[in-house]
Amino acid sequence: MADAQAEPSTRAESTQPRRLRMRQRLLIGLGTFVAIAAIAYGLYWYLVGSHYVSTDDAYVHASLAQITPRISGTVILVPVYNTEHVKAGQILVKLDPADARIALDQAEANYQLARRQVEQSTASKAAAQAEVSARQADLIRARLDYRRRAALARTGAVSADEITAARQAYAAARANLIAAQQREAALAAIVGNTDVDHNPTVLAAKAALDTARLDLERTVIRAPISGVIAQKQIHVGQHVDAGARLMSVVPISKVYVDANFKESELNDVHIGQPATLTSDLYGSGVVFHGRVAGLAGGTGAAFAIIPAQNATGNWIKVVQRLPVRIAINPRDLARNPLRVGLSMSVTIKISP
DSSP: OHHHHHHHHHHHHHHHHHHHHHHHHHHHHHHHHHHHHHHHHHHHHHHTGGGEEEEEEEEEEOOOEEEOOSSOEEEEEOOOOTTOEEOTTOEEEEEOOHHHHHHHHHHHHHHHHHHHHHHHHHHHHHHHHHHHHHHHHHHHHHHHHHHHHHHHHTTTOSOHHHHHHHHHHHHHHHHHHHHHHHHHHHHHHHHTTSOSTTOHHHHHHHHHHHHHHHHHHTTEEEOSSOEEEEOOOOOTTOEEOTTOOOEEEEOGGGOEEEEEEEGGGOTTOOTTOEEEEEETTTEEEEEEEEEEEEEOSSOTTTTSSSOOOOSSTTOOOOOOEEEEEEEEOHHHHHHSOOOTTOEEEEEEEOOO
16 A cells, blocks of 8 residues: 555656756757847848838829919810820810900900001101201201391391391291100100010010910910829819819829838938838739938928927927838839829838
8 A cells, every 4th residue: 555655656756857857948949949039130130131221101102283274264175084194285174265265366456556556656756857857957047047137137128027027937946846856756755766576565565465375375274294184173164263273193104102211210311222112002022113312301290280399398209200202213113003192111221
């Protein structure tokens, strides 16, 4: 009986060292694994990871072209729709040109009238100059006649009435000359020292004509760049005012990415460094290539409508993010077009 009780006790005592040894082996194995993993990560970080910075806080942007009319009018044609690809110069909207044509005809008539008036003034100036010459001759003749009669009056050969008449004729000739000179000066002020085409009145009428012609051309609104139509808010029959927003053209071949990196990651980021990008649209199998085009002038919080008030008693430091613009290789965009607003993952190589 005593031997039977001793046998389980001995068996239990022999099992405990075995479990202890197994536990020690497991701990040693786990420690070895952690040490190897730490060494591997350290080597990876030193050899690879420290040469790159990455973020998934990145989105596609583009310099949109806002389509707005330069004149007011009624829409008579909208031949495009949202998502349509358009080329630079393609017609997007047509406004009713009736009022613009009438204004152009009126401006053309005013221009021709201005030219004729200036031509008439030029001819009148020439006539005024001839009249001044004639009045100068009359004055010379009247002065000589008066002086001659005044000399004869001393001898009594000329009566006092003749002297008076000669004096009045001399004064009248002088007054006529002054009047003719004033008319010439008035016409000279109108005509100036230029030809008809460079006369201020004609130039003003020509400017009004050019404006009217330009307004007629502006009844047809064309795409300033190639891209995709978006945000179309216009319909046939709608009256629009100058400057109203009609639609946008998105140049998908010239999109770029704004990657928002933490400020602590930007110490070694510089313009020109290569970058690789992937999008949620195409997945990790499609890699875009690009380069750092620039760093923003301020963080998003700095340019917020209501900026953060950091001068408060309950201030908590928050790591800020700064947009870094990445220019994408056009060939990659041609193969796999992107759209504004898509999410991207960006990795920048910050060291050779």
